[in-house]
Amino acid sequence: MRVYLDNAATTQLDSEVLKEMVAVMENFYGNPSSIHGHGREARSLIEKARKTIANLIHASPSEIFFTSGGTEADNMAIRSGITTYGIKHAVTSKIEHHAVLHTLESMEKSGQIRLSYVRIDNKGHIDLAHLEELISEERSFVSLMHANNELGTLTDIEAVGELCEKYQALFHCDTVQTMGHYPHDVQKLKVHFLVCAAHKLHGPKGVGFIYISHQVKIEPLINGGSQERNMRGGTENIYGIAGLAKALETAYTEMDVHQTHIQGIKSYMVQQLASIPGITYNGEEDSNKSLYTILNVSFPEMEMADMLLFNLDISGISASGGSACSSGTNIGSHVLEAIAANPNRPAVRFSFSKFTTKEEIDYTIEKLKGVIFY
Amino acid sequence: MNLPVYLDNNATTPMDPEVLETMLPYFMQKFGNAASKNHSFGWIAEEAVDHARKQIAALINAQETELVFTSGATEAVNLAIKGVYEMYKGKGNHIITCVTEHKAVLDTCKHLEQSGGNITYLPVDEDGLIIPEELEKAITPQTILIAIMYANNETGVIQPIKEIAKIAKKNDLLFFCDATQAVGKVPVDVLSDGIHLMACSAHKLYGPKGVGILYVRRKNPRVKITAQIDGGGHERGMRSGTLNVPGIVGLGKAAELCSQKSDSETLRITFLRDKLERALLQIEATFVNGSRTSRLPGVLNISFQHVNGQALMMALKNIAVSSGSACTSASLEPSYVLKSLGLSDDLAHSAIRLGIGRFNTEEEIDYTIEQMTKAVNHLRAISPLWQMYKDENELNKV
Numbered sequence: 001m002r003v004y005l006d007n008a009a010t011t012q013l014d015s016e017v018l019k020e021m022v023a024v025m026e027n028f029y030g031n032p033s034s035i036h037g038h039g040r041e042a043r044s045l046i047e048k049a050r051k052t053i054a055n056l057i058h059a060s061p062s063e064i065f066f067t068s069g070g071t072e073a074d075n076m077a078i079r080s081g082i083t084t085y086g087i088k089h090a091v092t093s094k095i096e097h098h099a100v101l102h103t104l105e106s107m108e109k110s111g112q113i114r115l116s117y118v119r120i121d122n123k124g125h126i127d128l129a130h131l132e133e134l135i136s137e138e139r140s141f142v143s144l145m146h147a148n149n150e151l152g153t154l155t156d157i158e159a160v161g162e163l164c165e166k167y168q169a170l171f172h173c174d175t176v177q178t179m180g181h182y183p184h185d186v187q188k189l190k191v192h193f194l195v196c197a198a199h200k201l202h203g204p205k206g207v208g209f210i211y212i213s214h215q216v217k218i219e220p221l222i223n224g225g226s227q228e229r230n231m232r233g234g235t236e237n238i239y240g241i242a243g244l245a246k247a248l249e250t251a252y253t254e255m256d257v258h259q260t261h262i263q264g265i266k267s268y269m270v271q272q273l274a275s276i277p278g279i280t281y282n283g284e285e286d287s288n289k290s291l292y293t294i295l296n297v298s299f300p301e302m303e304m305a306d307m308l309l310f311n312l313d314i315s316g317i318s319a320s321g322g323s324a325c326s327s328g329t330n331i332g333s334h335v336l337e338a339i340a341a342n343p344n345r346p347a348v349r350f351s352f353s354k355f356t357t358k359e360e361i362d363y364t365i366e367k368l369k370g371v372i373f374y
Numbered sequence: 375m376n377l378p379v380y381l382d383n384n385a386t387t388p389m390d391p392e393v394l395e396t397m398l399p400y401f402m403q404k405f406g407n408a409a410s411k412n413h414s415f416g417w418i419a420e421e422a423v424d425h426a427r428k429q430i431a432a433l434i435n436a437q438e439t440e441l442v443f444t445s446g447a448t449e450a451v452n453l454a455i456k457g458v459y460e461m462y463k464g465k466g467n468h469i470i471t472c473v474t475e476h477k478a479v480l481d482t483c484k485h486l487e488q489s490g491g492n493i494t495y496l497p498v499d500e501d502g503l504i505i506p507e508e509l510e511k512a513i514t515p516q517t518i519l520i521a522i523m524y525a526n527n528e529t530g531v532i533q534p535i536k537e538i539a540k541i542a543k544k545n546d547l548l549f550f551c552d553a554t555q556a557v558g559k560v561p562v563d564v565l566s567d568g569i570h571l572m573a574c575s576a577h578k579l580y581g582p583k584g585v586g587i588l589y590v591r592r593k594n595p596r597v598k599i600t601a602q603i604d605g606g607g608h609e610r611g612m613r614s615g616t617l618n619v620p621g622i623v624g625l626g627k628a629a630e631l632c633s634q635k636s637d638s639e640t641l642r643i644t645f646l647r648d649k650l651e652r653a654l655l656q657i658e659a660t661f662v663n664g665s666r667t668s669r670l671p672g673v674l675n676i677s678f679q680h681v682n683g684q685a686l687m688m689a690l691k692n693i694a695v696s697s698g699s700a701c702t703s704a705s706l707e708p709s710y711v712l713k714s715l716g717l718s719d720d721l722a723h724s725a726i727r728l729g730i731g732r733f734n735t736e737e738e739i740d741y742t743i744e745q746m747t748k749a750v751n752h753l754r755a756i757s758p759l760w761q762m763y764k765d766e767n768e769l770n771k772v
Contacts, residue, residue, distance in 0.1 A: 237584025
């Protein structure tokens with residue numbers, strides 16, 4: 001049995017999405033910027049996808065720009081947002097994804113901005129009063145994620161948006177982990193930038209989008225060509241874009257069913273893990289209070305802690321110690337460090353999808369017991 | 375023969391069926407994140423990426439560790455030029471490029487001008503070639519980079535790459551080459567060509583859209599660039615973001631196919647292009663734009679005097695051609711590339727770019743010759759400008 005419990009790293013492509021993409025690959029090979037028939041067909045496909053996505057999050061199609069993924073979208077929001085508006089102060093948290101943290105750190109290092117970190121508690125919740133304090137002095141750029149990719153801890157982005165509006169801060173929200181899992185309504189959220197990576201929601205790798213509110217107008221991050229209304233140069237990845245729209249549409253159509261299913265999986269795993277003594281959780285284990293796709297388990301101290309993930313993999317279970325984007329390094333998770341988790345207790349992030357079954361969880365629990373009590 | 379005939383292979387190419395087939399398993403079965411180090415889904419994805427790196431490195435004679443995957447050539451161009459500018463700005467702020475570069479290069483340079491960069495735009499001669507002496511003259515102590523394309527996207531004209539490289543080397547400058555149109559079409563060898571940074575894109579060589587590479591040399595000299603997209607530190611810190619594994623696998627396969635097919639394909643495509651060119655030049659007052667000797671095999675940029683290029687395109691309902699670069703094709707301005715070759719607005723407006731590729735047949739070329747000749751003659755028959763031109767010719771004869 002092979003059990004894939006690393007859906008926060010990437011997800012399996014949906015067969016319906018693949019069908020859509022292959023049809024585009026086989027039939028639409030024009031360059032969307034070309035004015036002949038081949039090109040116009042490709043162009044109309046892209047505009048259709050843009051409209052689909054815009055409708056789902058209640059945006060206008062002209063507020064959606066396609067990118068190569070979440071990281072590019074985050075960089076675009078942060079770098080271009082800050083540079084265009086000449087903002088000198090940014091606020092983030094220590095548990096953001098590296099796409100946000102490293103980008104802001106690099107801008108701090110080059111002297112473009114001062115960078116402040118909002119206080120967080122030991123589950124990764126931000127301190128809203130501290131945030132207010134930080135942004136009340138001068139116009140700031142706020143970058144806070146909707147759900148943490150290692151802990152699943154959710155941020156009250158409506159409240160953050162209210163505060164940002166009050167102090168005229170620009171608000172960028174990294175929604176890579178929550179897009180397609182919760183409905184986002186930009187008419188209600190006071191947010192300037194949202195981002196999405198298709199491969200986190202059973203769509204293809206190499207494509208994503210950024211929502212840029214009409215209230216702001218920023219410079220492009222990638223110059224050249226007049227694609228994306230001069231906001232993002234480069235020939236469009238048409239099958240990726242078609243796949244992204246299909247994946248998000250599917251996610252929205254099936255959202256309630258999947259949420260119920262995956263919440264059930266997460267609760268079930270918590271319940272089953274209770275039979276292993278000494279287990280605690282990093283972040284929130286209650287699937288109603290956190291991103292239901294992620295469960296970060298803290299195991300008791302043990303010898304060979306380093307081997308835990310390796311042994312799980314031998315047993316056919318794919319999980320992760322943290323973010324895939326830094327999982328190659330031996331440096332411990334910056335997220336766990338920031339919430340002051342005990343570094344001697346090995347942490348494993350299990351992340352679920354609509355394809356995860358209870359049988360897979362049973363299998364995982366059984367193997368976990370074997371690995372821990374060998 | 376299937377209509378419409380696609381003769382716009384410089385804008386984009388249809389994917390090779392073998393490429394698509396190679397990509398397919400990486401969507402659903404082997405869907406891992408190549409950065410996942412803890413399980414086999416990740417390892418399988420990483421292995422596939424490494425294999426693609428080998429295939430691409432072999433095509434351009436690079437080392438695998440010298441390739442940075444990007445979302446395409448435009449991003450690679452941005453990364454190269456901005457990345458060098460930021461890394462070497464302690465040394466100087468001057469970049470030398472050329473007026474006929476693709477918008478990806480020109481717009482990036484314009485962007486740098488706004489933040490203190492000093493850019494020289496070299497002119498070209500009537501063949502579309504830069505003049506190496508002009509390049510040497512433009513070099514100042516502040517110069518850090520020469521950015522000249524391998525082959526032009528509108529005319530197919532191939533620049534004197536080795537000469538440019540020699541000048542770069544002599545003056546201790548970096549040489550970035552946008553080889554988007556050339557890779558896979560003519561032999562490109564980063565070592566013997568003397569290129570330090572090079573951009574290319576999969577969808578121009580029968581691979582998928584949304585993926586490309588930047589070649590960054592690691593030895594003689596070791597080139598360093600500042601990342602433009604920060605994050606998880608993928609691609610040795612030069613370009614963060616989850617790798618587009620199926621896209622990369624597709625680019626690798628496309629590169630391998632180009633390596634295998636290059637010689638026979640070049641011969642076949644050159645034959646078709648030459649046949650098309652010979653036949654179209656039979657039409658009165660018709661001119662080929664750009665060098666006919668230093669040129670990519672599949673490209674023909676041709677002007678039919680007093681025939682509006684856009685009108686001709688519309689008349690050729692069953693043939694997909696272009697009046698210039700796809701990236702600027704919605705613009706009504708005459709092509710800046712052709713203008714810099716010294717063409718009048720009229721002749722530039724009457725230009726058509728035909729791009730022949732792997733899947734075009736001789737039958738399609740014959741059909742194109744017939745249709746284009748008919749369309750040009752028809753458009754001229756109803757054109758007062760053409761009538762005036764003819765009358766003038768008659769008068770001159772008297």
